[in-house]
Amino acid sequence: MMIEIQDLKKSYANNQVLKGVNLTIEKGSCTALVGNNGSGKSTIVDIITKSKKANSGQINYDFDEQKLFEHIGVQLQNADFDQRLKVKEIIRLWRDIYGEPDAEIAQFIKILGIDEIMNQRSTKLSGGQKQKLSILLSVFHQPELLILDELTTGLDAATREDVREFIREYNNKGKTVFIVSHYMDEVEALCDVVHFLKDGVIFESGNPKALLVKHDVKNLQEFVRKNMRKAVSHV
Numbered sequence: 440m441m442i443e444i445q446d447l448k449k450s451y452a453n454n455q456v457l458k459g460v461n462l463t464i465e466k467g468s469c470t471a472l473v474g475n476n477g478s479g480k481s482t483i484v485d486i487i488t489k490s491k492k493a494n495s496g497q498i499n500y501d502f503d504e505q506k507l508f509e510h511i512g513v514q515l516q517n518a519d520f521d522q523r524l525k526v527k528e529i530i531r532l533w534r535d536i537y538g539e540p541d542a543e544i545a546q547f548i549k550i551l552g553i554d555e556i557m558n559q560r561s562t563k564l565s566g567g568q569k570q571k572l573s574i575l576l577s578v579f580h581q582p583e584l585l586i587l588d589e590l591t592t593g594l595d596a597a598t599r600e601d602v603r604e605f606i607r608e609y610n611n612k613g614k615t616v617f618i619v620s621h622y623m624d625e626v627e628a629l630c631d632v633v634h635f636l637k638d639g640v641i642f643e644s645g646n647p648k649a650l651l652v653k654h655d656v657k658n659l660q661e662f663v664r665k666n667m668r669k670a671v672s673h674v
């Protein structure tokens with residue numbers, strides 16, 4: 440087990456977002472977290488990476504927590520970079536910290552088209568370009584656990600496929616991947632476990648294919664449509 444989350448609770452003022460979340464990320468797995476907007480997915484990521492504190496509950500890590508960022512890489516939704524730096528300077532910083540990237544990462548820089556934006560300031564990047572840079576930086580040091588919050592949101596269709604392929608290969612090398620995603624085709628294509636967050640708890644978990652059989656649905660999108668839409672009362 441890479442990470443085990445037990446009975447996690449978190450409130451913002453009087454808004455209780457997490458009401459007792461239990462979730463495990465198995466070593467070597469690709470695990471997905473799915474939930475509606477505002478359900479608390481990024482909050483869970485922030486608590487795992489210790490940028491937010493839970494009100495109660497426990498997280499067990501299968502590595503030395505004091506060296507968290509040696510073991511994990513995180514791509515955050517809406518990451519901001521230092522305004523003064525050009526892309527090549529940000530990458531140079533990462534090289535200084537982590538050393539020369541290996542051939543696969545060098546290849547990934549090309550796949551993402553980052554070699555074409557090296558001279559741009561990070562503030563001048565488009566949303567998709569920022570997203571690509573943030574994915575690259577999260578994986579640069581080849582962490583055991585890669586956490587990706589909305590991996591392919593904002594990417595063009597061709598790049599989305601390339602990024603998914605890279606993540607699949609990364610996972611196939613035995614690395615653990617945890618993704619937050621709104622794309623059920625992505626979850627089905629990449630992940631062996633999916634957790635569904637609703638009303639502050641994980642209300643269903645399992646292997647995507649097994650869940651289709653269990654719930655008698657064609658695909659996860661149908662499962663989401665049937666189980667995760669808010670009831671709207673028509674007056």
Ligand SMILES: Nc1ncnc2c1ncn2[C@@H]1O[C@H](COP(=O)(O)OP(=O)(O)OP(=O)(O)O)[C@@H](O)[C@H]1O
Pocket residue numbers: 451456474475476477478479480481482483516
């Ligand atoms: N710093 C904060 N202060 C107050 N409320 C917050 C804060 N951060 C998040 N929230 C609230 O907590 C809830 C969960 O937010 P979170 O960002 O974790 O959701 P999410 O599932 O990642 O959403 P999305 O799919 O839209 O990215 C939302 O109602 C949000 O408004």
